Amino acid sequence: MKDAFSTSSESRMHLLRAAAECFMERGFHATSIDDVARRIRATKGLVYYHFLSKMDLFFEVYRVGMAALTEAVAAARKTEHAGLPAVTAMLEAHALTMFEYHAFEHVVAQGVQLHRFSAMTSVQRMTFDELVASRDRLEQMYRTEVAAAQADGSVSGDTEPSIAVKTILGGIQWSVIWWRPEADQGLEARLVLARQMVRTLIRGLEVRR
Amino acid sequence: MKDAFSTSSESRMHLLRAAAECFMERGFHATSIDDVARRIRATKGLVYYHFLSKMDLFFEVYRVGMAALTEAVAAARKTEHAGLPAVTAMLEAHALTMFEYHAFEHVVAQGVQLHRFSAMTSVQRMTFDELVASRDRLEQMYRTEVAAAQADGSVSGDTEPSIAVKTILGGIQWSVIWWRPEADQGLEARLVLARQMVRTLIRGLEVRR
DNA sequence: GTCTATAGGCTGATAGAC
DNA sequence: GTCTATCAGCCTATAGAC
Numbered sequence: 001m002k003d004a005f006s007t008s009s010e011s012r013m014h015l016l017r018a019a020a021e022c023f024m025e026r027g028f029h030a031t032s033i034d035d036v037a038r039r040i041r042a043t044k045g046l047v048y049y050h051f052l053s054k055m056d057l058f059f060e061v062y063r064v065g066m067a068a069l070t071e072a073v074a075a076a077r078k079t080e081h082a083g084l085p086a087v088t089a090m091l092e093a094h095a096l097t098m099f100e101y102h103a104f105e106h107v108v109a110q111g112v113q114l115h116r117f118s119a120m121t122s123v124q125r126m127t128f129d130e131l132v133a134s135r136d137r138l139e140q141m142y143r144t145e146v147a148a149a150q151a152d153g154s155v156s157g158d159t160e161p162s163i164a165v166k167t168i169l170g171g172i173q174w175s176v177i178w179w180r181p182e183a184d185q186g187l188e189a190r191l192v193l194a195r196q197m198v199r200t201l202i203r204g205l206e207v208r209r
Numbered sequence: 210m211k212d213a214f215s216t217s218s219e220s221r222m223h224l225l226r227a228a229a230e231c232f233m234e235r236g237f238h239a240t241s242i243d244d245v246a247r248r249i250r251a252t253k254g255l256v257y258y259h260f261l262s263k264m265d266l267f268f269e270v271y272r273v274g275m276a277a278l279t280e281a282v283a284a285a286r287k288t289e290h291a292g293l294p295a296v297t298a299m300l301e302a303h304a305l306t307m308f309e310y311h312a313f314e315h316v317v318a319q320g321v322q323l324h325r326f327s328a329m330t331s332v333q334r335m336t337f338d339e340l341v342a343s344r345d346r347l348e349q350m351y352r353t354e355v356a357a358a359q360a361d362g363s364v365s366g367d368t369e370p371s372i373a374v375k376t377i378l379g380g381i382q383w384s385v386i387w388w389r390p391e392a393d394q395g396l397e398a399r400l401v402l403a404r405q406m407v408r409t410l411i412r413g414l415e416v417r418r
Numbered sequence: 419g420t421c422t423a424t425a426g427g428c429t430g431a432t433a434g435a436c
Numbered sequence: 437g438t439c440t441a442t443c444a445g446c447c448t449a450t451a452g453a454c
Contacts, residue, residue, distance in 0.1 A: 027236060027237070027238060027322070027323070028236070028238075029236060029238035030237075030238040084414070084415060087414065113236070113386060149414075153416070154415060155415065156412075159405045159408065159409055163402065163405050163406065163409070164409050164414060166383070166384070166387050167384075167405075167406045167409045168380065168409065170379050170380040170384065170386075171376045171383075171410070172376075172379070173379065173383055174375070174376075174378070174379025174382055174383050175376075175379065177321055177379075177382075178375050193372065196368045196369070196372050196373075197372065200368055200373050200376045200377065200413075201376060201380070201410075202413050203365075204409075204411050204412040204413025204414075204415075205296065205358070205364050205373060205377060205410065205411050205413075206293060206363060206364065206413075207363060207364055207365040208417055
């Protein structure tokens with residue numbers, strides 16, 4: 001998992017992981033810096049040595065989560081032909097990343113909602129805007145492929161790509177709510193689950209012959 | 210919308226709505242009791258006259274949101290034959306309720322995540338467990354209908370009902386994240402959107418002939 | 419790099435006036 | 437029913453020791 005953290009010191013990486021877990025369990029505001037430090041048996045001082053503020057720490061966690069998602073989905077996109085095959089591969093990679101980076105993706109989901117951070121410096125505002133933009137770019141990849149699939153006739157044209165994408169992605173993203181790491185250990189079980197989810201979304205509930 | 214609030218005084222009802230909006234915008238922990246009171250141009254004292262604590266206020270908002278959802282879905286269920294037709298009607302009603310009770314349903318979504326309220330009294334713990342149970346009962350309605358649809362062959366049997374339901378419902382529930390009341394005014398526009406979402410989930414992305 | 423100590427601000431909850 | 441005043445606790449962030 002090292003890759004998504006790029007170049008980070010040991011402590012910094014451990015803090016990021018601890019923060020992701022705390023934010024997932026209790027949410028941003030209910031998590032104290034002491035909670036994060038305590039989780040790796042350190043104290044507040046260490047956190048403030050590595051991060052400027054609690055919000056910057058949150059942003060870093062978000063960035064790691066989005067980076068993991070973007071890389072996985074972009075890579076999967078290239079393995080298949082444009083259109084429906086690409087979308088299918090993207091969704092499967094997307095789901096697997098949701099499981100592997102569970103805590104981080106939970107934070108990403110929170111971040112989407114938290115437009116209103118009480119007080120943001122202008123630097124933080126810029127960072128925040130970039131994170132929102134990265135989320136839009138991910139969705140844009142999907143919209144492009146769905147539009148291509150509509151053009152080649154493999155996806156029905158009577159629903160706007162943006163609506164279809166939001167709906168389908170919701171099915172994947174919502175897994176942060178109900179999926180638990182304990183539930184299914186091992187890559188094999190995760191792959192089976194991811195494929196069932198993707199199949200449900202691509203083929204629909206209804207069976208036709 | 211009065212119905213879902215059952216018997217409530219005027220002030221109490223306004224406070225519930227204000228609380229739902231605050232919790233939606235800032236989240237439970239970031240919302241202060243003063244924020245809620247200020248939104249209806251009142252003060253803290255009023256809130257504590259009507260509700261025992263901030264957490265009880267949250268629980269009441271959650272209860273209203275879940276009640277609205279349960280009633281709408283249960284009613285829709287009866288309008289169609291068991292199995293796929295029932296599921297389709299349930300999803301459409303579900304989506305429409307997500308829009309109509311947007312702020313409340315946003316809080317319900319938060320509530321699912323907040324397992325760990327720092328300090329709950331035993332009474333609060335019981336209330337909380339009942340709210341979680343009400344959520345499970347809603348999902349159970351869907352699982353039952355999907356299983357019936359698998360039995361009559363209208364839904365493929367190769368995905369467990371619980372997985373299919375969680376995936377499909379995710380597509381609907383996630384709309385609290387991206388849908389905004391300003392976006393589409395009027396019942397007509399909402400109905401069109403709801404039907405596009407449901408169609409995407411029932412028929413799938415892929416088109417077949 | 420990591421820790422301790424502490425300042426300073428905010429907020430949940432209560433008491434009591436009107 | 438609604439408001440004002442206030443307390444007690446917690447938590448972010450900083451300063452400075454080691």
